[in-house]
Amino acid sequence: MPVSENDWISKRAYTLWENEGRPHGRDSDHWEQAKHEYSLLQNSKATKPAHRKKADVKLALAAEAAKPKVRPRKAAAK
Secondary structure (H helix, E strand, O other): OOOOHHHHHHHHHHHHHHOOOOOOOOHHHHHHHHHHHHHHHHHHHHOOOOOOOHHHHHHHHHHHHHOOOOOOOOOOOO
C-alpha cells in the first residue's frame, strides 16, 4: 500500500530531526527539507522509463533495426 504524501514527509522530517541530534526549534526546517525531497522523488519517478519485458525490448530493437538509416548531408562547396 502506498504511503500518503503527508505520512512520507512526516517520517522523513522526523528522521532528519533525529539525525541532527534532535535540536529544539528546527521542526519547520526539517519539514520543508522533507517536502523538497518528496518533490524531487516524485519528479524523478515521472522521468524514469517504465520497466519492460524482454519481449517488448526485442520488439523495440527489431523496429529500430527496420528503420532506414539517414546519413547527414555534406556541406555544399562554394
